[in-house]
Amino acid sequence: MDTVRKAGIAIIILGLITIGLCFRRCDPDDGPSGVYDCVPLKGYDLPQYATCLTNSYAEMKTNYRYACEENLFGIRPTYCWYQCMVELHDMDNGQVYNDCACTPGQHVTKYQGNISTTHSLIPERCHTPTGYDCLWFRTCLNSKYSCDGTDLKELMELGSHFCNFASTTKKKISENGSLWYENAQKCFQVQMAPVLKQWLHLNCSIVENKATSVRNQCLSKPLGVISLCDLSHDDVWTIFWSIRQSFYTNLVPSITNLMNLIRNCSTSEKESNVREMRLFFPPTLIIHVTNKMIEEYFSKIVAK
Numbered sequence: 001m002d003t004v005r006k007a008g009i010a011i012i013i014l015g016l017i018t019i020g021l022c023f024r025r026c027d028p029d030d031g032p033s034g035v036y037d038c039v040p041l042k043g044y045d046l047p048q049y050a051t052c053l054t055n056s057y058a059e060m061k062t063n064y065r066y067a068c069e070e071n072l073f074g075i076r077p078t079y080c081w082y083q084c085m086v087e088l089h090d091m092d093n094g095q096v097y098n099d100c101a102c103t104p105g106q107h108v109t110k111y112q113g114n115i116s117t118t119h120s121l122i123p124e125r126c127h128t129p130t131g132y133d134c135l136w137f138r139t140c141l142n143s144k145y146s147c148d149g150t151d152l153k154e155l156m157e158l159g160s161h162f163c164n165f166a167s168t169t170k171k172k173i174s175e176n177g178s179l180w181y182e183n184a185q186k187c188f189q190v191q192m193a194p195v196l197k198q199w200l201h202l203n204c205s206i207v208e209n210k211a212t213s214v215r216n217q218c219l220s221k222p223l224g225v226i227s228l229c230d231l232s233h234d235d236v237w238t239i240f241w242s243i244r245q246s247f248y249t250n251l252v253p254s255i256t257n258l259m260n261l262i263r264n265c266s267t268s269e270k271e272s273n274v275r276e277m278r279l280f281f282p283p284t285l286i287i288h289v290t291n292k293m294i295e296e297y298f299s300k301i302v303a304k
Helices: 055-061 084-089 136-144 150-164 166-170 175-190 204-220 233-244 249-265 273-279 291-303
Strands: 004-006 036-039 048-054 066-068 079-083
Touching: 036 079, 048 055, 048 084, 055 066, 055 079, 055 175, 079 084, 136 150, 136 175, 150 166, 150 175, 150 204, 150 233, 166 175, 166 233, 175 204, 175 233, 204 249
Parallel strands: none
Antiparallel strands: 004 066, 036 048, 048 079
């Protein structure tokens, strides 16, 4: 059973996980994504769920710190088993938490032999998002969680806008800005995908909190690649403008959150970003972006 392993810049650190060879339902070439099993793994105190997922998803989900183990020819498989404690908690050994713990043979569909695997109830692609499927939020995330709170709706709107406006926006910004934008586009989907696990049935308050955390993470430093604070004044303005063209009232908190993140960068080059952004809000929305927000931003700049 091939699982993800911690990756260095050029090598795989071996010996972290001892793999049982009796689990073969995750084909290294064909998967499929979304099937899962309950397995004991060396280094953990209890059995845990593991899901058959793509190597590219595993890399993005862990900010490129984990990857599927290379085969004897030094090639990473397209699919491998992704253990729950790494995917949900970034832990490659130790205690298995309640949301990952399981009993082998229970809550799964039994197949011939000693393999117990359950097929996904939602499309396979939902479990390994790439960031390029602009319908992912509606057809995958919303199909399992139809929460009435604003945080999840805002994230879905923001993620969809990033996806829909990607091609036109990236043509207008620098290489650095384009790298940030593309990783943010992927990040919104990749970091929300774990809530779709078949054994997880989360209440809306947990999903809403997760959405808030993902939004902040994906706007600040998506997938750990490049920070919003590293972008030029022009790139920040262009990105804001491309999203602003499709604003709705329920997007206001997401945009004000973006403005707050820019303000926290506190670089003189971005001194005018927040002021310029506020000028282009329509009258129905400008009331949500207060003068106090602008004043706090400039006070922080002066303090530097």
